[in-house]
Amino acid sequence: MGPFLRDNVVFREVYCWLGGSESNAGLCGGADGLLPAGFEWAAYFAAGFAIILILVNGALLGAAAFVWAERRLLARFQSRRGPNRWGPWGVLQPIADLLKLLIKEDIIPHAADRVAFTLVPIIMLMALLLSLAVLPFAKSAYLVNLNIGVLYIVAVSSITTIAIFMAGWSSANKYAMFGAMRGVAMLISYEIPLVLSLVGVVLIAGSMSLVSVVEAQTIPFIIVQPLGALIFMLGISAELNRTPFDILEAESEIIAGYHTEYSGIKFALIQAAEMAGVLAASGFLATLFLGGWSGPFLSGQLGALWFLAKLGFFVFLFIWIRATFPRLRIDQIMAFAWKFLLPLALINIAVTAVQVYFFGFYQAEVPGEITRGELLIMAAINIPLALVSIAAFGRVTREKIRVPAPRFEGLAPIPRTAEVD
Amino acid sequence: MPIRTEPVTVNIGPQHPSTHGVLRLRVTFDGEVIVDVEPIFGYLHRGSEKLAEERNYVQVLTLTDRLDYVASMTNNQAYCLAVEKLMGVEVPLRGQYLRVLAAELQRVASHLVAVGFLLQDLGALATPLMYCFRFREKILDLFEMLCGARITVSYMRPGGVFADAPPDFWPALDVLLAEASELVAELEQLLMQNEIVLIRTKNVGVLPLETAIAHSVSGPVLKASGLAWDWRKMDPYDVYDRVRFDVPVGDRGDNYDRLRVRIEEVKQSLGIVSQCVEQIEPGPARAELPFVLRPPAGAEAYGRVEAPKGELGFYLVSDGSIAPYRCKIRSPSLINLTVLRELLIGWKLADMIVTLGSIDINMGEVDR
Numbered sequence: 096m097g098p099f100l101r102d103n104v105v106f107r108e109v110y111c112w113l114g115g116s117e118s119n120a121g122l123c124g125g126a127d128g129l130l131p132a133g134f135e136w137a138a139y140f141a142a143g144f145a146i147i148l149i150l151v152n153g154a155l156l157g158a159a160a161f162v163w164a165e166r167r168l169l170a171r172f173q174s175r176r177g178p179n180r181w182g183p184w185g186v187l188q189p190i191a192d193l194l195k196l197l198i199k200e201d202i203i204p205h206a207a208d209r210v211a212f213t214l215v216p217i218i219m220l221m222a223l224l225l226s227l228a229v230l231p232f233a234k235s236a237y238l239v240n241l242n243i244g245v246l247y248i249v250a251v252s253s254i255t256t257i258a259i260f261m262a263g264w265s266s267a268n269k270y271a272m273f274g275a276m277r278g279v280a281m282l283i284s285y286e287i288p289l290v291l292s293l294v295g296v297v298l299i300a301g302s303m304s305l306v307s308v309v310e311a312q313t314i315p316f317i318i319v320q321p322l323g324a325l326i327f328m329l330g331i332s333a334e335l336n337r338t339p340f341d342i343l344e345a346e347s348e349i350i351a352g353y354h355t356e357y358s359g360i361k362f363a364l365i366q367a368a369e370m371a372g373v374l375a376a377s378g379f380l381a382t383l384f385l386g387g388w389s390g391p392f393l394s395g396q397l398g399a400l401w402f403l404a405k406l407g408f409f410v411f412l413f414i415w416i417r418a419t420f421p422r423l424r425i426d427q428i429m430a431f432a433w434k435f436l437l438p439l440a441l442i443n444i445a446v447t448a449v450q451v452y453f454f455g456f457y458q459a460e461v462p463g464e465i466t467r468g469e470l471l472i473m474a475a476i477n478i479p480l481a482l483v484s485i486a487a488f489g490r491v492t493r494e495k496i497r498v499p500a501p502r503f504e505g506l507a508p509i510p511r512t513a514e515v516d
Numbered sequence: 517m518p519i520r521t522e523p524v525t526v527n528i529g530p531q532h533p534s535t536h537g538v539l540r541l542r543v544t545f546d547g548e549v550i551v552d553v554e555p556i557f558g559y560l561h562r563g564s565e566k567l568a569e570e571r572n573y574v575q576v577l578t579l580t581d582r583l584d585y586v587a588s589m590t591n592n593q594a595y596c597l598a599v600e601k602l603m604g605v606e607v608p609l610r611g612q613y614l615r616v617l618a619a620e621l622q623r624v625a626s627h628l629v630a631v632g633f634l635l636q637d638l639g640a641l642a643t644p645l646m647y648c649f650r651f652r653e654k655i656l657d658l659f660e661m662l663c664g665a666r667i668t669v670s671y672m673r674p675g676g677v678f679a680d681a682p683p684d685f686w687p688a689l690d691v692l693l694a695e696a697s698e699l700v701a702e703l704e705q706l707l708m709q710n711e712i713v714l715i716r717t718k719n720v721g722v723l724p725l726e727t728a729i730a731h732s733v734s735g736p737v738l739k740a741s742g743l744a745w746d747w748r749k750m751d752p753y754d755v756y757d758r759v760r761f762d763v764p765v766g767d768r769g770d771n772y773d774r775l776r777v778r779i780e781e782v783k784q785s786l787g788i789v790s791q792c793v794e795q796i797e798p799g800p801a802r803a804e805l806p807f808v809l810r811p812p813a814g815a816e817a818y819g820r821v822e823a824p825k826g827e828l829g830f831y832l833v834s835d836g837s838i839a840p841y842r843c844k845i846r847s848p849s850l851i852n853l854t855v856l857r858e859l860l861i862g863w864k865l866a867d868m869i870v871t872l873g874s875i876d877i878n879m880g881e882v883d884r
Contacts, residue, residue, distance in 0.1 A: 173646035347534040422639025
């Protein structure tokens with residue numbers, strides 16, 4: 096048996112129910128399962144399949160729920176009613192949407208590169224599902240507790256960039272190409288502050304495993320790492336192509352951006368990956384900065400309720416931002432990443448490193464251990480620091496990305512044609 | 517080794533989410549930067565000017581509704597002014613007040629559409645648009661009380677208005693005016709202090725006054741460039757000489773100024789409406805005219821108004837029959853659109869959409 100799945104509560108239940116025997120008494124307590132002895136491998140597959148079933152369907156159902164929630168909430172923000180025809184409060188609307196997309200013609204343009212074009216939805220959904228593998232929903236409710244979990248999510252989520260470029264290139268559409276070029280430029284730029292913002296968390300937790308990060312949060316890291324949380328939030332909303340960073344699929348500019356040519360089920364899969372991506376991002380924000388499943392009153396597997404509540408908070412935040420913000424221009428977005436987020440992330444790393452060295456090694460009895468009181472002291476330093484540095488860099492960045500006033504030289508004629516060399 | 521790049525020509529429109537109708541722009545890009553723009557129009561050409569020659573003077577009115585379909589009242593007004601000049605008819609005072617009132621409400625509605633769609637073009641997902649439309653809807657409800665129609669109103673007639681306002685119109689108008697100042701303040705707070713709106717619009721798409729005059733641009737676009745050019749002041753028609761209002765001007769002529777001038781004009785228009793409510797007196801709303809109008813042969817007249825989008829003019833020539841011999845329409849959208857190319861070269865794709873939105877064209881009027 097693989098070493099990974101032992102921790103998972105679903106796996107253990109299904110595996111022991113089917114294939115419990117004397118050979119795996121350590122895991123199942125010696126009770127006999129439904130299958131005869133010697134068929135532990137079948138129980139193993141069944142249990143693994145159960146997890147996949149829960150995870151994949153959970154992600155897709157979550158995406159459907161998110162579509163409904165977003166449409167309803169956006170409607171409230173815009174003083175509309177939103178979908179309310181099918182099911183109570185229109186909850187079945189995503190199913191109607193999906194059915195419509197399923198029966199639509201699945202068009203592949205003549206000039207398109209068929210292989211790349213078809214692979215795009217698969218890769219996008221795959222990257223998303225891969226990232227869910229390390230997400231701890233509750234105690235012992237994760238697929239795998241990777242010791243490089245934080246690195247893994249950053250690595251896996253960047254696969255999406257390739258899919259976006261494939262979509263833009265293979266569609267043979269100029270709008271799609273615009274979206275893809277913007278996407279590659281923006282996504283790669285935002286990876287850097289995104290990764291750097293997580294370094295502080297990793298330093299304090301002393302581990303890259305998401306489970307250890309949750310367990311290290313005696314107080315939520317959003318208080319200890321306000322800068323890190325802000326940068327991660329902004330960076331991830333750029334990675335998710337949501338306003339004000341939605342230049343990849345800027346509807347008023349380039350129709351639908353990189354997925355202009357997609358229709359039918361391929362479009363549905365791309366949309367599902369995007370929507371579930373928001374959920375996954377909210378899940379990571381909740382895990383890394385709000386303490387994941389931990390919280391008062393509920394313990395053990397019931398901590399999943401805390402996790403869901405925190406996830407819902409971030410989902411609401413994402414929808415709220417989408418409803419209210421206009422879009423930035425590409426050069427402003429790039430300047431924001433390189434001139435605002437990157438310096439802030441570097442400041443955050445430097446300060447956190449000093450603090451972790453001081454509290455965790457210089458002063459501590461047990462090397463690497465940071466107590467709750469010390470975390471509070473760090474928070475007391477970091478919150479004012481965050482406010483000051485955001486204000487200072489915000490002022491500088493605002494000057495940098497503002498469009499300069501033009502200087503007219505008398506009645507100089509404006510050139511009627513422009514040469515391109 | 518330098519990498520060779522090629523300019524890309526993209527047809528934006530006629531079916532595009534933000535070309536405000538069926539405008540087609542043939543744009544050449546160098547990366548994201550615009551090197552050439554050519555607006556191509558005619559996709560909505562209905563031949564309104566030719567159709568006018570086949571209809572009698574009152575029937576032509578319904579054609580004017582369909583020019584700038586978000587500002588039908590001012591279209592009606594311009595046409596009626598031209599016909600009245602042709603006939604030498606004097607409009608009763610109450611009719612004039614009702615016209616000014618309706619036209620100013622229409623200006624508010626049209627500017628709200630312009631501001632809402634400009635924010636939509638900036639990428640704000642329909643929220644500001646819905647806020648603007650929520651108020652526009654109330655104005656359209658008032659139009660429905662006046663004449664039974666909301667968009668294609670045909671409310672004004674040569675010699676006055678179609679009918680006097682019903683008694684329950686006035687309380688409804690008071691309610692609207694009471695709500696309006698709050699809405700405009702909210703709009704101003706939400707839009708004019710939004711950091712993203714500021715950095716996206718300030719100093720973008722600058723139109724120098726000389727260029728604006730050279731292209732004979734009019735309306736809020738010209739006012740934003742710094743010239744207080746308003747036919748309501750310079751050649752007051754109807755009762756505009758009896759109401760007080762200011763003409764807002766911008767100082768740079770950028771997208772932000774055009775947005776700000778529109779919001780200021782909304783405030784001024786609401787002021788004009790309340791003055792009309794105070795000053796209006798009972799009386800006939802329409803002059804007594806024959807059922808079929810026959811202006812004298814050879815008469816020519818040009819009627820112009822300050823429409824929400826600029827100077828709208830109708831040039832009518834009569835040959836003594838029941839239909840105009842010639843009807844020429846000077847549409848502000850078409851003439852404002854000609855300046856687009858000067859505004860866009862050197863800017864990015866995203867700025868192009870915003871600048872086009874800030875000029876506020878209406879394809880029904882461009883193509884006629």
